[in-house]
Amino acid sequence: MNHSFFHRRPYLYCMSCLAVWAFLSARTPALSQEADPEAQGLKIALDARERGEGFGDFTASQTMVLRNRGGQESRRQLRLQVLEVPGDGDKNLFVFDEPRDVKGTALLIHAHREEEDEQWLYLPALRRVKRISSSNRSGSFMGSEFAYEDMGTPEVEKFTYRYLREEPCGDLTCTVSERIPVDRRSGYSRQEVWQDQQELRVWKVHYYDRKKAHLKTLTVADYRQYLDRFWYASTMTMVNHITGKSTTLTWTELQFQNNLDDNDFTRTGLRRIR
Amino acid sequence: MRWGAALVHIVLVSIWVALFGVAPGSSAPPIDYDFSGRLSLEGRWHPQSGAFPEQSRHASGVLAEPEFHLEDARGRSFSLTPFFRYDSADPLRTHADLREAYLLVFGQTGSGEWELRLGVDRVFWGVAESRHLVDIVNQTDLIEHPDEEEKLGQPMAHLTWSADWGVVEVFGLPYHRGRTFPGPGGRLRYSLVVDDDNPLYESRANQWHFDVAARYSHSLGPLDIGASVFDGTSREPHLQPELNSGGVPFLRPYYGQIRQLGLDAQLTLDAWLLKLEAIQRSGARNIRGVEQNYGALVSGFEYTFYSVWGSAHDLSLLGEWNYDGRGGNATNAFDNDVFVATRWAPNDVQGTELLAGIMFDATRSSQVVSLEFNRRITDRWSLSVESIAFPRVEESDILHETRRDSFFSFSLIYNF
Numbered sequence: 001m002n003h004s005f006f007h008r009r010p011y012l013y014c015m016s017c018l019a020v021w022a023f024l025s026a027r028t029p030a031l032s033q034e035a036d037p038e039a040q041g042l043k044i045a046l047d048a049r050e051r052g053e054g055f056g057d058f059t060a061s062q063t064m065v066l067r068n069r070g071g072q073e074s075r076r077q078l079r080l081q082v083l084e085v086p087g088d089g090d091k092n093l094f095v096f097d098e099p100r101d102v103k104g105t106a107l108l109i110h111a112h113r114e115e116e117d118e119q120w121l122y123l124p125a126l127r128r129v130k131r132i133s134s135s136n137r138s139g140s141f142m143g144s145e146f147a148y149e150d151m152g153t154p155e156v157e158k159f160t161y162r163y164l165r166e167e168p169c170g171d172l173t174c175t176v177s178e179r180i181p182v183d184r185r186s187g188y189s190r191q192e193v194w195q196d197q198q199e200l201r202v203w204k205v206h207y208y209d210r211k212k213a214h215l216k217t218l219t220v221a222d223y224r225q226y227l228d229r230f231w232y233a234s235t236m237t238m239v240n241h242i243t244g245k246s247t248t249l250t251w252t253e254l255q256f257q258n259n260l261d262d263n264d265f266t267r268t269g270l271r272r273i274r
Numbered sequence: 275m276r277w278g279a280a281l282v283h284i285v286l287v288s289i290w291v292a293l294f295g296v297a298p299g300s301s302a303p304p305i306d307y308d309f310s311g312r313l314s315l316e317g318r319w320h321p322q323s324g325a326f327p328e329q330s331r332h333a334s335g336v337l338a339e340p341e342f343h344l345e346d347a348r349g350r351s352f353s354l355t356p357f358f359r360y361d362s363a364d365p366l367r368t369h370a371d372l373r374e375a376y377l378l379v380f381g382q383t384g385s386g387e388w389e390l391r392l393g394v395d396r397v398f399w400g401v402a403e404s405r406h407l408v409d410i411v412n413q414t415d416l417i418e419h420p421d422e423e424e425k426l427g428q429p430m431a432h433l434t435w436s437a438d439w440g441v442v443e444v445f446g447l448p449y450h451r452g453r454t455f456p457g458p459g460g461r462l463r464y465s466l467v468v469d470d471d472n473p474l475y476e477s478r479a480n481q482w483h484f485d486v487a488a489r490y491s492h493s494l495g496p497l498d499i500g501a502s503v504f505d506g507t508s509r510e511p512h513l514q515p516e517l518n519s520g521g522v523p524f525l526r527p528y529y530g531q532i533r534q535l536g537l538d539a540q541l542t543l544d545a546w547l548l549k550l551e552a553i554q555r556s557g558a559r560n561i562r563g564v565e566q567n568y569g570a571l572v573s574g575f576e577y578t579f580y581s582v583w584g585s586a587h588d589l590s591l592l593g594e595w596n597y598d599g600r601g602g603n604a605t606n607a608f609d610n611d612v613f614v615a616t617r618w619a620p621n622d623v624q625g626t627e628l629l630a631g632i633m634f635d636a637t638r639s640s641q642v643v644s645l646e647f648n649r650r651i652t653d654r655w656s657l658s659v660e661s662i663a664f665p666r667v668e669e670s671d672i673l674h675e676t677r678r679d680s681f682f683s684f685s686l687i688y689n690f
Binding site: 127134135 | 308310312343345349351378380382385386387389396397398401423434436441491493495496498540542544545546547578580581584586588621622623624625650653654656687689690
């Protein structure tokens with residue numbers, strides 16, 4: 001009678017970083033023209049990273065609305081807090097509020113630039129903290145059109161780059177660059193990224209699957225500036241061209257300078273999550 | 275419903291005032307209030323009639339587990355989680371418990387942190403899936419589920435220090451909870467009924483023996499490791515046959531004083547999870563009622579194929595070996611058993627998950643098959659289907675008396 005089985009509630013495992021970094025502030029104007037498109041693409045990525053540094057910490061709420069081809073909707077509600085770690089990947093904590101069967105489930109991520117990320121999942125039904133694998137890249141995040149790797153920190157080291165062209169995007173002028181994931185576990189062969197020249201904010205990403213087909217398009221809108229420096233978007237829509245499904249991710253209650261420190265991102269802290 | 279919520283609010287606020295001497299709202303720190311939980315309608319069906327005439331083939335039931343939580347701006351909190359179960363077939367399975375009622379405070383010490391939990395709480399230790407070997411703080415609510423994952427609330431003082439050198443936890447456990455067992459009408463029981471109302475204790479303090487436990491855990495890159503010690507009243511009873519005043523035989527639980535050293539470790543390498551739990555226990559009686567020191571372990575792996583065949587589906591394979599140094603004298607069915615399972619998660623909007631496993635005895639031919647299926651129906655309703663089957667149980671196996679008790683259960687759960 002003693003055999004034991006797993007978790008009572010469905011749960012998420014193996015999620016990669018969810019923090020979205022692409023939306024960064026800028027102080028320097030457009031890039032100088034360079035002959036080598038690889039070097040130029042890399043320079044854009046490094047500049048964008050540098051401009052995003054120094055935010056310290058933030059907390060936010062996220063709402064995801066998942067739509068299928070028939071227009072049927074499903075909602076996800078989560079909270080997150082992020083701590084900047086100078087010289088390394090950030091620490092992230094996500095707490096799920098809806099759907100209610102996963103309420104209280106929490107995901108702790110210590111992201112790294114070079115080594116594998118470390119991830120722990122808190123399963124409230126068993127009061128269990130479980131170390132999970134961070135190797136899931138291409139899987140769907142909470143059934144949405146965002147894959148784990150789309151939510152994750154696009155660490156500069158995890159791609160190779162190529163500058164493609166310049167073109168107008170809305171009232172702005174954007175650079176279009178290609179980035180190719182280094183990780184063979186990625187679900188993408190390449191991505192095309194539209195960034196405005198002024199602030200290096202990401203406005204659009206085209207994702208190409210392993211068969212080189214145009215799989216998904218991310219559209220980013222409603223940028224707001226925080227602490228007079230950092231640009232963060234409020235609305236991100238991912239459309240899957242193969243399935244016709246889409247997901248809209250809305251950020252609310254973004255707050256900086258909460259005096260968070262390492263103690264807010266520990267395994268013992270996970271057990272206190274509500 | 276509105277009145278109920280108001281009443282609950284008044285009770286919780288009163289507790290808060292009693293604990294902290296500050297009325298929420300009256301002073302600066304704002305109070306966060308959270309009310310959540312689950313209600314479940316359940317049915318259990320046994321394809322075979324029971325081995326004993328009192329047993330029925332069907333049981334229906336209701337479960338309620340509301341959670342109340344109060345928290346102030348400094349993070350101090352009070353949590354209350356009662357549990358209720360109604361069962362149509364076994365009056366003993368109709369039971370209530372206080373799963374949690376604790377006060378939590380925490381703060382900084384140097385570069386680290388301390389945390390104190392006072393009251394009734396649940397604690398989980400371990401990494402394995404087929405069995406939770408090192409997990410010993412809470413008593414098993416066995417009548418609730420045979421998988422030994424359901425736990426009764428345990429009164430405790432639980433102090434934690436954590437810093438970059440790891441986490442140290444100390445537990446003071448002033449009161450022992452007795453294990454719950456099915457009554458005469460319940461399935462999944464022994465041929466003799468366990469009378470859990472009148473247990474025997476080795477300690478003269480009976481259930482009031484002050485048990486202590488401690489655990490050190492740390493995370494070093496891909497390795498998560500924990501070492502634990504428990505000294506006090508065994509959570510696992512020895513069941514000794516006796517005759518009641520009417521001359522009817524029954525089983526009386528005996529709780530001895532034991533000491534357990536535990537080790538749990540997990541190595542996380544890419545999509546591999548390599549797991550080990552091991553214990554060394556002294557002072558416990560074996561199946562023959564003789565004290566025997568012993569060691570036991572469960573060790574294995576979990577490997578996940580993500581996005582199999584270009585789909586959104588994840589497929590995990592699990593394998594674990596259970597070993598108990600007492601062999602045929604072990605008090606459980608895990609003396610030398612192998613567990614193999616697969617978990618399938620299509621990563622759909624409904625969060626569908628299917629888990630199928632089989633535990634087979636490496637020395638006998640006994641097998642236990644398990645199936646668990648979970649799926650959301652809406653954002654609030656979800657469905658759970660479960661089956662445990664005993665296709666083959668040898669007469670010498672400890673599970674032999676439950677061989678006719680294979681079941682399917684269906685739960686319709688409302689999460690709020």
